[in-house]
Amino acid sequence: xxTKEERLFLENIQPHKGIIYKVSRMYADTAEDREDLVQxxxxxxxxxxxxxxxxxxxxxxxYRVAVNTAITFLRKEKGKPRIIGDDSPALLTKAxxxxxxxxxxxxxxxxxxKELNPVEKALIFYFMEGISHREISAQLGISxxxxxxxxxxxxxxxxxxxxTYGYEFE
Amino acid sequence: xxxxxxxxxxxxxxxxxxxxxxxxxxxxxxxQPIDSIRKNMKNELYLQLAAIALLAYAPFYYxxxxxxxxxxxxxxxxxxxxSGHYFYRFTRFFGKLHDYNANAKDSLYELYYEIRLHCxxxxxxxxxxxxxxxxxxxxxxxxxxxxQLPHEPLFSGDLDWVILSVLSIFFTLIxxxxxxxxxxxFYGKHAKSIRKILDELKE
Numbered sequence: 001x002x003t004k005e006e007r008l009f010l011e012n013i014q015p016h017k018g019i020i021y022k023v024s025r026m027y028a029d030t031a032e033d034r035e036d037l038v039q040x041x042x043x044x045x046x047x048x049x050x051x052x053x054x055x056x057x058x059x060x061x062x063y064r065v066a067v068n069t070a071i072t073f074l075r076k077e078k079g080k081p082r083i084i085g086d087d088s089p090a091l092l093t094k095a096x097x098x099x100x101x102x103x104x105x106x107x108x109x110x111x112x113x114k115e116l117n118p119v120e121k122a123l124i125f126y127f128m129e130g131i132s133h134r135e136i137s138a139q140l141g142i143s144x145x146x147x148x149x150x151x152x153x154x155x156x157x158x159x160x161x162x163x164t165y166g167y168e169f170e
Numbered sequence: 171x172x173x174x175x176x177x178x179x180x181x182x183x184x185x186x187x188x189x190x191x192x193x194x195x196x197x198x199x200x201x202q203p204i205d206s207i208r209k210n211m212k213n214e215l216y217l218q219l220a221a222i223a224l225l226a227y228a229p230f231y232y233x234x235x236x237x238x239x240x241x242x243x244x245x246x247x248x249x250x251x252x253s254g255h256y257f258y259r260f261t262r263f264f265g266k267l268h269d270y271n272a273n274a275k276d277s278l279y280e281l282y283y284e285i286r287l288h289c290x291x292x293x294x295x296x297x298x299x300x301x302x303x304x305x306x307x308x309x310x311x312x313x314x315x316x317x318q319l320p321h322e323p324l325f326s327g328d329l330d331w332v333i334l335s336v337l338s339i340f341f342t343l344i345x346x347x348x349x350x351x352x353x354x355x356f357y358g359k360h361a362k363s364i365r366k367i368l369d370e371l372k373e
Contacts, residue, residue: 017185018181021188039193039196047267064274065271074200074203102179103179109173122274128173138273
C-alpha cells in the first residue's frame with residue numbers, strides 16, 4: 001500500500017506520465033526493459049522529489065530526471081538481440097504502406113530512434129516535446145549553439161536511418 | 171511527411187490507461203551503473219571483511235605464541251585500522267544518492283568521477299591489504315617452520331633472501347595486475363561508457 005506522501009506524489013506526476021512512457025520507449029528495446037525503465041525513473045523521481053523546490057515547472061524537472069536516468073540505463077541480458085517482434089523495420093514499413101495511421105509512423109520513428117546514441121535520443125525527445133534550443137541546452141548542460149547544431153545533425157541522421165527502412169521523412 | 175507531422179501522435183502518447191505505481195520489487199537487477207557497481211563491490215568487500223575476521227583466529231589455529239603472537243596482533247591491529255577506514259568510506263559511498271536533478275552533463279560528470287574515485291579506492295585498498303597478508307602469511311609460515319625444525323636456521327644463505335625478495339616482488343606485481351584487470355573489467359567499463367556519452371556532449 002502506498003503511503004500518503006507516495007499517493008500525493010503519484011497524483012502530482014500523473015498528468016505528465018507521458019514523459020516517463022515516451023522516454024522509456026525511446027531508451028529501452030524490449031517490453032521488459034521498458035517496464036523496468038519506467039519503474040527506475042519513478043524511483044529516481046520519488047527519491048529526488050524532496051529536493052524539487054518548485055522553481056521550475058514540474059514537467060521540466062521530470063524531463064531532467066527521466067532523461068538523466070535513461071541515458072545511463074543498463075539493459076537486461078545484453079546478449080539478447082536488440083530488435084524484437086513487431087518492432088522490426090520490415091514489418092513496420094509494410095504496415096506503413098498499408099496503413100497510414102499516425103501510430104504506425106510513430107512506431108517507425110521509435111524504431112529508428114533506437115539506432116541513435118543516448119545524447120541524440122535526448123535531443124530528439126526534447127525536440128518532439130517542443131522544447132526550445134535554449135531550454136534543451138540548459139537541460140543537457142551544453143551551449144545553445146551546440147544544442148542547435150547537434151539537433152540538426154541528429155534530425156538528418158534520423159531521416160537517413162528511416163530511409164534505409166524504405167521510407168522517407170522530409 | 172516530416173517529424174512535425176508526428177506531433178499529434180507524439181502528444182497523444184501518455185501511457186494510456188496505465189496507472190503509475192511505485193514498485194521497486196519489479197526491478198530484479200541493477201539498471202544503473204552506480205547501482206551495479208555498489209552491489210558487486212559490496213559483495214566483494216563482505217568477502218574481504220570475512221577474510222580479515224578469520225585472520226584473528228589464525229594464530230590460535232596455527233599455535234603461534236610469545237613474541238610472534240605480539241608481532242602478529244600488532245600487524246593485525248594495523249590491518250583492521252586501515253581496512254576500517256576504507257570500509258567506512260565505502261559505506262558512505264553505498265548510502266549516497268546520486269543527484270539526478272542536475273543537467274545531463276553535470277549529472278554524468280559527477281557519476282563518472284564517483285565511479286573513477288571508488289575504482290581507485292578499491293584498487294588502493296587491495297594494494298594496501300596485500301603486504302599485510304604477505305607478512306601475516308610469513309609469520310604463520312615462520313612459526314610452522316620453527317616448530318617443525320627448531321634447530322635449523324631458517325635461511326641457509328644469501329641466495330634464500332634473494333629468492334624470498336624476488337618471490338615477494340613477483341606476487342605483488344601479480345596482485346597489482348590482477349586487481350587492475352578485475353576492476354577495469356567489472357567496474358571500469360561503466361566509467362568508460364559514461365565517458366563516451368560525455369564525449370558526445372562536447373562542442
